[in-house]
Amino acid sequence: MKVTAIGTGYVGLVTGACLAEMGNHVVCLDVNPEKIRILNDGEIPIHEPGLLEVVRRNVAAGRLQFTTDVDLAVNHGTILFIGVGTPPDEDGSADLQYVLAAARSIGQRMTDYKVIVDKSTVPVGTADKVRAAIADELGKRGLSDMAYAVVSNPEFLKEGAAVEDFMKPDRIIVGSEDEQATLLMRALYAPFTRNHDRLIVMDLRSAEFTKYAANAMLATRISFMNEMALLAEKVGADIEWVRRGIGSDPRIGYSFLYAGAGYGGSCFPKDVKALIHAAQGEGILLRVLTAVEEANERQKILLVDKVVARFGADLKGHHFAIWGLAFKPNTDDMREAPALVIVKELLARGATVAAYDPVAMPEAKRLLADAKGLQFTERAEQALEGADALLLVTEWKEFKSPDFDQIKSSLKQPVVFDGRNQYEPTLMKALGIEHHGIGR
Numbered sequence: 001m002k003v004t005a006i007g008t009g010y011v012g013l014v015t016g017a018c019l020a021e022m023g024n025h026v027v028c029l030d031v032n033p034e035k036i037r038i039l040n041d042g043e044i045p046i047h048e049p050g051l052l053e054v055v056r057r058n059v060a061a062g063r064l065q066f067t068t069d070v071d072l073a074v075n076h077g078t079i080l081f082i083g084v085g086t087p088p089d090e091d092g093s094a095d096l097q098y099v100l101a102a103a104r105s106i107g108q109r110m111t112d113y114k115v116i117v118d119k120s121t122v123p124v125g126t127a128d129k130v131r132a133a134i135a136d137e138l139g140k141r142g143l144s145d146m147a148y149a150v151v152s153n154p155e156f157l158k159e160g161a162a163v164e165d166f167m168k169p170d171r172i173i174v175g176s177e178d179e180q181a182t183l184l185m186r187a188l189y190a191p192f193t194r195n196h197d198r199l200i201v202m203d204l205r206s207a208e209f210t211k212y213a214a215n216a217m218l219a220t221r222i223s224f225m226n227e228m229a230l231l232a233e234k235v236g237a238d239i240e241w242v243r244r245g246i247g248s249d250p251r252i253g254y255s256f257l258y259a260g261a262g263y264g265g266s267c268f269p270k271d272v273k274a275l276i277h278a279a280q281g282e283g284i285l286l287r288v289l290t291a292v293e294e295a296n297e298r299q300k301i302l303l304v305d306k307v308v309a310r311f312g313a314d315l316k317g318h319h320f321a322i323w324g325l326a327f328k329p330n331t332d333d334m335r336e337a338p339a340l341v342i343v344k345e346l347l348a349r350g351a352t353v354a355a356y357d358p359v360a361m362p363e364a365k366r367l368l369a370d371a372k373g374l375q376f377t378e379r380a381e382q383a384l385e386g387a388d389a390l391l392l393v394t395e396w397k398e399f400k401s402p403d404f405d406q407i408k409s410s411l412k413q414p415v416v417f418d419g420r421n422q423y424e425p426t427l428m429k430a431l432g433i434e435h436h437g438i439g440r
Ligand SMILES: NC(=O)C1=CN([C@@H]2O[C@H](COP(=O)(O)OP(=O)(O)OC[C@H]3O[C@@H](n4cnc5c(N)ncnc54)[C@H](O)[C@@H]3O)[C@@H](O)[C@H]2O)C=CC1
Pocket: 006, 007, 008, 009, 010, 011, 012, 029, 030, 031, 032, 035, 083, 084, 085, 086, 098, 101, 102, 105, 119, 120, 121, 122, 155, 156, 157, 158, 159, 266, 267
């Protein structure tokens, strides 16, 4: 099938590349010429395991191309995915300007039947706005009779596992109220759901809502566990045992129960805010989600609270090592990363910081360019030298089994603040390392 992906962020690029991998002919469009230049140079603008290989393979096979040419992109696909950003507005609501601009650019150019698919995470009712924007543009061209369908197909991929998530989806949600569009979507996704019928077709509004409800539920689990961790610590329980204990109940399950330094990323924080805002517009206060967000703000600063409890509120003259800056492993994404809050707070209290991340360092240097007292090291061990303590913020694999002797000898004193519960407290004790985990 002929497909166009609008936007080459995580979602647009992964969607385009994976659909090409299944034999479709895909054009990826972006308004950012720099991103298209990088893609046309055979690289990708993000760090995402396995994605570069899929992109290169399909470009070589002639099934995938990148362009800033809107005419070419709109006229190429029968199915056009809108995968542009929906960042939070000042009041927390989702900013739809990029989605609606993409819709208008389609309406300004389409010459035959198109299925326009909202893949961006958008509030309930956005499909109607997309349809209206396209109708408006067609009207201006005297083409009000031209047929098209708007479909909602929210994306559930996780950064760091995006290709795998797209290729082997747990489910594919299609909100469609147009028979022909539903048939096309079924055909497009058939190769991804061959052995299991994982495609769920529903009405447009329910599909749009499903995406927010899913992210809100996952964020809730994390904040719930972070709160349980606060209490566990006080009463002498270990949240890691509690996690295993409750996860064994299939009604609860093991996934997304890890207490840590708070959730970050481009989606949970913004989607929770957007849902709260949408509910407010309907006169409903979402008490649970409001608390989920508050708990997460507190959690992001928890590691610094622990540092303060150990070293005092004034950290002048103290130096700390930070391992991990990305909001999670296997990505260079630092949007809403807990590390940003932690670094800034340590510096504000007068400390100096040496930080290392396996891939997010260029992004960290960009975001923390003005941070005085912060240095970046080329290797993890270098960050340890002369530090009062190590703060582990992102659980990259390479931090899982470090050389503990080196940690002991490089730090001024062997103190580790383990923001992702990577190290066993009993082992740390046996090694003579003062270990401060989360909820244990
Ligand atoms: N990042 C993720 O893991 C996931 C993101 N989502 C949702 O997908 C959407 C996109 O997210 P990301 O890919 O992270 O966004 P992003 O912000 O990284 O990328 C969006 C891209 O769209 C381009 N763009 C903006 N307007 C355009 C236009 N009119 N025509 C062509 N290109 C245009 C931008 O230049 C940018 O490259 C958001 O709504 C997000 O909530 C959903 C699931 C996962």
